[in-house]
Amino acid sequence: MTEIQNILCILFVVTGILFMLAGSLGIVRLPDFYSRTHAAGTSDTLGVIFIIVGLIIYEGFTLISLKLLLISIFIALANPIGTHALTRAAFKKGKKPMLKNSSNPKKGGN
Amino acid sequence: MNKISKYSLALSFISLMLFWTVMSGFLDAIHLSLGVVSVISVLAINYKMKSYRMYEDDMNDLKELRFIRAVYYIGWMIVQIFKAGMHVLAILFKNPIPYNTSVLKFRVDLPSAHAKMILGNSISLTPGTVTMVIEGDHFVVHALDDDSFGGIVSDEMPREVLKLFQKEERQVIYDVEIIRNEEALEK
Numbered sequence A: 001m002t003e004i005q006n007i008l009c010i011l012f013v014v015t016g017i018l019f020m021l022a023g024s025l026g027i028v029r030l031p032d033f034y035s036r037t038h039a040a041g042t043s044d045t046l047g048v049i050f051i052i053v054g055l056i057i058y059e060g061f062t063l064i065s066l067k068l069l070l071i072s073i074f075i076a077l078a079n080p081i082g083t084h085a086l087t088r089a090a091f092k093k094g095k096k097p098m099l100k101n102s103s104n105p106k107k108g109g110n
Numbered sequence B: 001m002n003k004i005s006k007y008s009l010a011l012s013f014i015s016l017m018l019f020w021t022v023m024s025g026f027l028d029a030i031h032l033s034l035g036v037v038s039v040i041s042v043l044a045i046n047y048k049m050k051s052y053r054m055y056e057d058d059m060n061d062l063k064e065l066r067f068i069r070a071v072y073y074i075g076w077m078i079v080q081i082f083k084a085g086m087h088v089l090a091i092l093f094k095n096p097i098p099y100n101t102s103v104l105k106f107r108v109d110l111p112s113a114h115a116k117m118i119l120g121n122s123i124s125l126t127p128g129t130v131t132m133v134i135e136g137d138h139f140v141v142h143a144l145d146d147d148s149f150g151g152i153v154s155d156e157m158p159r160e161v162l163k164l165f166q167k168e169e170r171q172v173i174y175d176v177e178i179i180r181n182e183e184a185l186e187k
Helices: A002-029 A031-058 A063-092 B006-022 B028-051 B068-094 B113-127 B158-163
Strands: B102-108 B127-136 B137-142 B173-179
Touching: A002 B068, A031 A063, A031 B006, A031 B113, A031 B127, A031 B137, A031 B173, A063 B006, A063 B127, B006 B028, B006 B068, B068 B113, B068 B158, B102 B158, B113 B127, B113 B158
Parallel strands: none
Antiparallel strands: B102 B137, B102 B173, B127 B137
16 A cells, blocks of 8 residues: 555656746746746646645645645645736736747847 | 625634644644634634625625536546646657747636636636736636647636536637737737
8 A cells, every 4th residue: 555655656746846847947948928937837836736746645644634735725726826917917017928920039029 | 895694704714614623633622712713813804805895796605606516627627737737848848949829819708707717717727828817808818839728719618617607508708819929919
């Protein structure tokens, strides 16, 4: 039983770390503000949730795993709102997203 | 200012009390009575804020929500997030990075501000799409590539959100506009 638990835990945590890595890479590699919020906001949320689910499996059914579950729910609720607030503020300020057929692709959406 | 119903107060009391019990882990009389005191004081402090309504169709209880449907929705959402996450992961590790973003504009026909909030939050939570602006019934969504917004344009996700509140099925999103160059964004 603990063997299966450990294997599942490792699988989930490694997947979570992969998502976090992809998010960090995305912040460096993607060219403009709005696409970077995809990497910073959503991939990271998924990564953190995966890691916490892995820890829940490791912990088994205890009070600590319930607390971890609550943490993941709050992250899933709060993180999209933060991302939305960022993009909304940028859009209202008039920052243009850099799109596929933009006339000056080097300039980086301003 | 509106009066808060007893049902709403009882719901907040029970959920806050459950939260207290999970956080403390002690089930004896002293800890539980301390919990009751702190929950009541939190409710008293938040009473004014809770009775203020941001929107006309704001509701302070969850009477309109279908709870069994909500459980299904959470499971469905997890599957969608996982699928979209894998897709975004593949994009971010590609070399050179394919850059294919677009902005989506559409109008929704949902019963309340809460339904719109749930839809906006679900769109942001799904990797590959971020809600930029919600104004009235109009949504502006930024998508990382064409596959990311498939679930929104095909009306799949908005219909699931509608099913949370109503039994009947109908079209939810109208006037979908996919913008791929900056000139069109300025209208």
